[in-house]
Structure formats: C-alpha cells, structure tokens
Amino acid sequence: MKKYTSYIALLFLVLLLAACGSEDEGELQESSSGEDSGEQETRVVEHEMGETKISGQPEKVVALEFSFVDNLASLGVSPVGIADDNDEERIIEPIREKIEDYTSVGTRKQPSLEVISSLEPDLIIADMQRHKDIYDQLSDIAPTIILPSLAADYDGIIDSFQTVSTAMGMEDKGEEVLADHKEKMEELRSQVPEDENRSVLPAVVADSGYFAHNMESYTGSLLESIGLKNAIQSGDDRYNKINLEQLVEFDPDVMFHMSSGDQTVVTEWENNDLYQDISAVENGEVHEVDRNMWSRFRGLISSEKILEDAVQYLYEGR
Incomplete structure (x- = not known):
C-alpha cells in the first residue's frame, strides 16, 4: 500500500513539472512571436506634419518623391509604388539597379490616391511642399510621414534619410550606410x-x-x-x-x-x-x-x- 501511495505521489510530481515546463515554453514562444512585445515594436516618428506611429518593419512602401526612392534603395528596400511622373526612365540607373519592379502611382505633383490605396501600403513617404495638402487623405490609406525634398538642401536630404531609416525600423543599417556615404564624400572632397x-x-x-x-x-x-x-x-x-x-x-x-x-x-x-x-x-x-x-x-x-x-x-x- 505504501509503495502504491509513493508511486501515485511520484506520478503527480512528474505531471506537475511537465505542466510547468509546457507553460514556461508557451510563454517563451509567445514572447518570441512578438505578441507580448508589440508595444516595443511600435515607434513614434516625428516629421514635418507631426508624429506618426509605425509598428514593425514596413514591407510595402510607397515613395512620392525620387529622394525617398534613393533613401529606400540605400537601405536595400524596394518600394512597391513610386510617383515616377508616369515615366520609368526618370529612375536613374544606379537606383534602378537596386530596386525591383514597382507600380507607378502617377506624377509627383498629383499622385493617384486610388492607385496608392490599391497597393495596400503600410508606409507612405511624401514631400512637404508637394503633398502637405493631401496628408490627411494619405494617412487614411496608411501611416504617412511628410519630409522636405523639393525644398531641401543637401543637409536636409541627409536629415530626411535618417528619418526614413527610423520609420523603416532600420536605424542601425541607416547609420552604417550614412557612415559609408560620409567616407565617400571625404574622398571626393580630397580631390x-x-x-x-x-x-x-x-x-x-x-x-x-x-x-x-x-x-x-x-x-x-x-x-x-x-x-x-x-x-x-x-x-x-x-x-x-x-x-x-x-x-x-x-x-x-x-x-x-x-x-x-x-x-x-x-x-x-x-x-x-x-x-x-x-x-x-x-x-x-x-x-x-x-x-x-x-x-x-x-x-x-x-x-x-x-x-x-x-x-x-x-x-x-x-
């Protein structure tokens, strides 16, 4: 009888430990999947029109100015949509080599909101001078950041690149790319x-x-x-x-x-x-x-x- 009771107690202990292990494993898997860390993945990006919340790393990005296409290509990202003035020849060769096929969303002055919406983007990057008046409409489609491009000088373009890196969740990559760029600039300056x-x-x-x-x-x-x-x-x-x-x-x-x-x-x-x-x-x-x-x-x-x-x-x- 004592042996039987000891056997039952041992079996209960084994089952209890197994249950605890499964619970710990479940918590670990849940944490790894990002379900508990969703808040940490959401960041607030400051731009010309205020602040925009962006979660995770955007996969489908629409660029409404060529400088933003350059920014994304520098980060190794291919936009799904580009305002290319309905002329793919305007995409310069060094950029064309780095991006994949994309959908034209019309002209930079008047991009097609309908086409942009059809692409179901998770980030839109727009120009302050050209697109501030349609910011609300763009924001209804997807998280949108407004940055200076048309009216920017060289330093302003660098600042915009850093903001795009943040919006993409690629700040470390952005810092590496920018450091390499500055090195090339010094080399050119030396000539x-x-x-x-x-x-x-x-x-x-x-x-x-x-x-x-x-x-x-x-x-x-x-x-x-x-x-x-x-x-x-x-x-x-x-x-x-x-x-x-x-x-x-x-x-x-x-x-x-x-x-x-x-x-x-x-x-x-x-x-x-x-x-x-x-x-x-x-x-x-x-x-x-x-x-x-x-x-x-x-x-x-x-x-x-x-x-x-x-x-x-x-x-x-x-």
Whole structure:
C-alpha cells in the first residue's frame, strides 16, 4: 500500500513539472512571436506634419518623391509604388539597379490616391511642399510621414534619410550606410584642390528660361560641401529664373546645365556676344549633365554620383 501511495505521489510530481515546463515554453514562444512585445515594436516618428506611429518593419512602401526612392534603395528596400511622373526612365540607373519592379502611382505633383490605396501600403513617404495638402487623405490609406525634398538642401536630404531609416525600423543599417556615404564624400572632397577658387553654377535650362540654382539649393549646397563655391551667394529663392544680363553679371567660371529638351533659351543665347563673354563659355567649362540625376533625384546615392561627375568634369586630365 505504501509503495502504491509513493508511486501515485511520484506520478503527480512528474505531471506537475511537465505542466510547468509546457507553460514556461508557451510563454517563451509567445514572447518570441512578438505578441507580448508589440508595444516595443511600435515607434513614434516625428516629421514635418507631426508624429506618426509605425509598428514593425514596413514591407510595402510607397515613395512620392525620387529622394525617398534613393533613401529606400540605400537601405536595400524596394518600394512597391513610386510617383515616377508616369515615366520609368526618370529612375536613374544606379537606383534602378537596386530596386525591383514597382507600380507607378502617377506624377509627383498629383499622385493617384486610388492607385496608392490599391497597393495596400503600410508606409507612405511624401514631400512637404508637394503633398502637405493631401496628408490627411494619405494617412487614411496608411501611416504617412511628410519630409522636405523639393525644398531641401543637401543637409536636409541627409536629415530626411535618417528619418526614413527610423520609420523603416532600420536605424542601425541607416547609420552604417550614412557612415559609408560620409567616407565617400571625404574622398571626393580630397580631390578638390585647396586653392580652388572657380565659381560654379548648376542650372536647369529649358525653352521657358534659365533656372539658376544658388548656394542654398540642393545641387548648389552639395557642390559647396566639397569646396566648390556657387556663383550666386545671395537671393531669396534657391531656384532663380534669370535673364542673360543677370547671368553675365554673375559670370560663373563653370556652368553645369541640366537641359530640358533640345531647344532651350541657351540655344538662342549662344549667338549673343554677351553669352560668349561669360567666363565659363570662354574657357570651355559649360558641361551638359543628366537632369534626372542632378535635379530630380536627391539622396545619398545620387549625391555621390553628382559629385563624381563634377570632379570628373573639373579635374580629369589635369
């Protein structure tokens, strides 16, 4: 009888320990699955229009400006939707190589809310200047952050990249990418002679006018970041439509033209003596550059490519 009682007690103890083990294992599995840590995975991202809560790592992202496509590509992320102005050729080659197929959501000025919604995104990244008026509508579709792009200088683009890294839950990756970018920037800066005193002027040239980018513009500030002084050091607007007489007055030593179309205002000016007297023209330092790269795209990858172009034009063969 005593043996039987001892056997029952031992069996009860074994069953109790097994139950406790199963409970502990269940708790461990629940914790590992993230059900108990959901709050920790939710972060609040500050942006131009306030704060947005984002949970986990977004998998389906829509980018409504090219700089944000650059940001995502730098992080190894392919957006599911891009406002590409209905022209996939506007995606520059270094970015195209890094992203997968995507759905066009229309133009950057007026993206299609219907197409964006159909993609069922879990994050939308939009531009302050272009999209602030539709922020509420975008937020009804998915968590949305509004950042400066069109009106940003180079430093502003860097800040936006860091915010995108946070929104994606990839801050560590972002820090690594940014450190690598800064190293490349230092390398490019080292190729500019300390005694470089030529003034440079990036400009979009179209049949509708000559749009000069001053020292506070994205491209202007980017060139200045490696020691290339912009010809326009003042002005209320970062992008100034100027006439031939004003261009003569600024008299840049180097001009980088982002041409829009074969026939531009410069086509007319080339037969004018005033234009021929500009230092950049006299010295053969007028360079045609890719407008998509130099003007439309703004980000770590495109910044490096722009400066590689500039250094090549200015110093190759010297």
